Amino acid sequence: MYDVIIIGAGVSGVTFASKISKYAKTMLIEAQDYQKEIPIRTNIFPEHNKPFVKEELDWNNKKIFPNPHTTSNYMSDEFNGVIDSKEFGIPLGNVSYTENLIQYLITQLESHGGTFKSNERISKINRYNDHLELINTKGESYTSKLLILATGSRGFELQRSLGFGVPDSYIGVYLHLFGDETKINENLRWNYTFHINPKISKNGPFFFNKGVERISAGYLGEKNQSKEEIISKLERILKNYKPIQSFVDGLTYNISDAIVGEISKHPIKKYSNDRVLILGEAAGIVSAFFYEGLLPGVACADIAAKTLKPLFEKGSNFSRVELQEYDKEVNRVLMTYFKNGNAFEYLIYNESSSVKSLWNLYTKLLSENKTCRKYIYDAYINHDLSKHIVSNDRYVGEKLFGMLPTLSKLTLSPKFFKAMLLL
Numbered sequence: 001m002y003d004v005i006i007i008g009a010g011v012s013g014v015t016f017a018s019k020i021s022k023y024a025k026t027m028l029i030e031a032q033d034y035q036k037e038i039p040i041r042t043n044i045f046p047e048h049n050k051p052f053v054k055e056e057l058d059w060n061n062k063k064i065f066p067n068p069h070t071t072s073n074y075m076s077d078e079f080n081g082v083i084d085s086k087e088f089g090i091p092l093g094n095v096s097y098t099e100n101l102i103q104y105l106i107t108q109l110e111s112h113g114g115t116f117k118s119n120e121r122i123s124k125i126n127r128y129n130d131h132l133e134l135i136n137t138k139g140e141s142y143t144s145k146l147l148i149l150a151t152g153s154r155g156f157e158l159q160r161s162l163g164f165g166v167p168d169s170y171i172g173v174y175l176h177l178f179g180d181e182t183k184i185n186e187n188l189r190w191n192y193t194f195h196i197n198p199k200i201s202k203n204g205p206f207f208f209n210k211g212v213e214r215i216s217a218g219y220l221g222e223k224n225q226s227k228e229e230i231i232s233k234l235e236r237i238l239k240n241y242k243p244i245q246s247f248v249d250g251l252t253y254n255i256s257d258a259i260v261g262e263i264s265k266h267p268i269k270k271y272s273n274d275r276v277l278i279l280g281e282a283a284g285i286v287s288a289f290f291y292e293g294l295l296p297g298v299a300c301a302d303i304a305a306k307t308l309k310p311l312f313e314k315g316s317n318f319s320r321v322e323l324q325e326y327d328k329e330v331n332r333v334l335m336t337y338f339k340n341g342n343a344f345e346y347l348i349y350n351e352s353s354s355v356k357s358l359w360n361l362y363t364k365l366l367s368e369n370k371t372c373r374k375y376i377y378d379a380y381i382n383h384d385l386s387k388h389i390v391s392n393d394r395y396v397g398e399k400l401f402g403m404l405p406t407l408s409k410l411t412l413s414p415k416f417f418k419a420m421l422l423l
């Protein structure tokens with residue numbers, strides 16, 4: 001019998017596994033074949049993630065964090081709204097080679113005596129009073145006192161079977177483009193480029209995340225887009241979309257390497273039940289506008305480990321009441337910061353004809369207004385997001401509203417009013 005079994009070796013699962021395995025008999029199970037390859041991912045890993053992994057990860061490990069994240073460009077067709085950390089202080093965070101981060105934390109788990117099983121999918125879970133039984137697709141079973149679901153957007157059946165809700169889920173696509181470091185830096189000045197064009201998607205951004213010899217490009221698409229559609233649209237964008245041609249010029253890529261996957265948002269109501277916790281994206285804890293999912297992954301992992309440590313020590317039976325502390329803490333730590341994503345999502349991700357002009361104005365605002373840039377910078381580097389200053393987001397909202405032409409002010413004021421109420 002294991003003390004704890006974690007299903008899913010994404011960032012949430014591996015972070016939690018590396019933490020809990022120090023004091024509990026732990027097994028981590030992953031459906032993908034990591035022996036063959038952990039799929040490469042070049043991600044943005046803001047400074048505000050750091051407190052949740054400060055004991056596990058060395059911020060200067062270049063294999064995991066090849067370069068600092070110093071510049072973000074909130075880009076429209078007309079303006080570059082650039083947040084450059086040099087204007088204010090320390091970097092905004094790091095760029096992460098997330099496949100190396102995952103591998104490193106699995107090695108940590110194993111060095112603590114934990115077990116990692118790859119290429120194994122759990123298909124059924126039976127609940128008993130004093131333990132759970134997990135059965136994989138080969139019919140083998142494991143027992144555990146406690147179960148952690150860190151299944152991202154790929155385990156909805158399992159979480160439903162345990163009485164949890166499932167979040168809203170969208171499709172996304174990304175692809176890596178390669179080139180030498182100099183060429184990549186010539187092409188793209190910013191570590192992170194976040195671009196909205198409703199013709200690309202009404203639900204999310206088109207983005208570039210810049211590593212050292214590779215760039216990840218992709219976008220978050222519509223709910224019912226097929227895999228073929230989203231990939232062929234990405235190819236058309238990379239080949240023909242004028243605003244980004246200079247970024248991709250001369251870089252190599254193979255469109256058949258594009259990865260398509262679901263991404264969820266809008267948190268479900270509860271993240272715990274008797275003997276079960278649910279972490280990160282599986283619980284829909286991804287910020288609604290920026291689709292920031294690594295922060296919730298590492299935060300949930302840290303909060304779960306801190307909640308469980310004393311329970312292990314006192315020989316708890318992990319009742320729902322005891323585990324509810326985890327829900328409360330996750331909400332306390334993350335949901336104030338998440339409000340700005342909710343407000344922005346409401347303003348921007350919709351069918352209305354004003355989306356493009358609003359996004360143009362927002363990027364103009366950032367390019368012109370230092371206070372707005374500073375407020376965004378502060379959110380990137382804030383080590384205690386429970387104290388995120390919501391009035392800063394209101395200030396940015398008010399400035400944006402102030403820039404609207406008079407007629408748009410009249411038509412959009414109800415929308416702005418409602419967005420402000422979300423803050």
Ligand SMILES: Cc1cc2nc3c(=O)[nH]c(=O)nc-3n(C[C@H](O)[C@H](O)[C@H](O)COP(=O)(O)OP(=O)(O)OC[C@H]3O[C@@H](n4cnc5c(N)ncnc54)[C@H](O)[C@@H]3O)c2cc1C
Nearest residue numbers: 008010011012031043044121122151152172280281293294
């Ligand atoms: C294109 C794109 C770009 C992104 N870029 C960023 C970024 O730059 N910064 C950022 O903060 N966020 C980013 N995100 C969001 C972020 O990557 C995710 O929210 C985060 O990685 C989710 O981590 P997770 O561990 O919760 O879930 P996942 O990474 O999805 O891991 C879940 C794992 O569980 C496994 N699994 C599921 N079911 C089973 C089962 N039954 N048995 C065994 N294993 C199972 C899956 O195989 C999977 O490996 C991006 C998302 C997308 C789609």
